[in-house]
Amino acid sequence: MTMPEHIATWRDARYDMPVSQQLERYNELAAKHASARARIELVARGIYDPARHGADDRPALTVAEHIELLALAECIARTVRHPANVHHAVLAGVTWADIARIVDSDELTVRRDYQRWADDQHDLNRHSPNLGMTADEHVAATARAAEGMSGTF
Numbered sequence: 001m002t003m004p005e006h007i008a009t010w011r012d013a014r015y016d017m018p019v020s021q022q023l024e025r026y027n028e029l030a031a032k033h034a035s036a037r038a039r040i041e042l043v044a045r046g047i048y049d050p051a052r053h054g055a056d057d058r059p060a061l062t063v064a065e066h067i068e069l070l071a072l073a074e075c076i077a078r079t080v081r082h083p084a085n086v087h088h089a090v091l092a093g094v095t096w097a098d099i100a101r102i103v104d105s106d107e108l109t110v111r112r113d114y115q116r117w118a119d120d121q122h123d124l125n126r127h128s129p130n131l132g133m134t135a136d137e138h139v140a141a142t143a144r145a146a147e148g149m150s151g152t153f
Contacts, residue, residue, distance in 0.1 A: 019079050
């Protein structure tokens with residue numbers, strides 16, 4: 001088995017198409033994979049019946065398709081799990097404890113992750129003034145992340 005020349009990463013998938021198309025392609029590859037695996041399992045069990053299960057060949061995913069499936073899965077996860085969603089939830093009044101419970105984490109971790117994201121957004125704004133968080137927005141985000149905490153995190 002040789003690796004393809006161009007290995008797709010989640011970043012490649014991210015810039016190639018919108019998330020709706022990523023999901024469509026992911027579903028297509030996942031269905032192809034499930035179909036091929038199901039046929040293999042039916043044959044292995046000795047219960048494959050071409051009349052009942054279809055006589056079409058169901059080839060396994062290629063190495064390149066497996067890589068694409070992994071890249072799409074990671075890209076989709078990172079897109080829909082974007083830190084801005086936490087920011088908007090906090091602004092709407094969702095508590096840190098609720099966020100931690102929802103994302104199956106602990107409060108300190110979600111606060112730290114939020115602070116890192118806010119810091120990155122502020123750095124982005126310093127380099128590109130029309131993007132990211134302004135200094136005032138960053139101060140407010142930092143205050144939200146620390147609210148109710150004793151000491152520093």
